[in-house]
Amino acid sequence: xxxxxxxxxxxxxxxxxxxxxxxxxxxxxxxxxxxxxxxxxxxxxxxxxxxxxxxxxxxxxxxxxxxxxxxxxxxx
Numbered sequence: 539x540x541x542x543x544x545x546x547x548x549x550x551x552x553x554x555x556x557x558x559x560x561x562x563x564x565x566x567x568x569x570x571x572x573x574x575x576x577x578x579x580x581x582x583x584x585x586x587x588x589x590x591x592x593x594x595x596x597x598x599x600x601x602x603x604x605x606x607x608x609x610x611x612x613x614x
Contacts, residue, residue, distance in 0.1 A: 586610050
């Protein structure tokens with residue numbers, strides 16, 4: 539194998555490793571974001587069950603009132 543071929547192979551391996559690392563990082567970040575969003579939805583669901591008004595729930599969860607309507611309707 540020539541030096542050029544070895545350098546190309548090494549570059550490919552390094553690129554693949556960086557790609558894997560970035561993919562893992564992106565996957566973890568998406569998972570965290572989804573977990574946070576699910577936590578907000580569960581909190582909103584509990585607040586709705588507790589009788590709190592939509593504007594209060596929206597203020598504390600950061601969810602839109604449209605999202606809260608959907609959560610409320612899905613919970614019925």
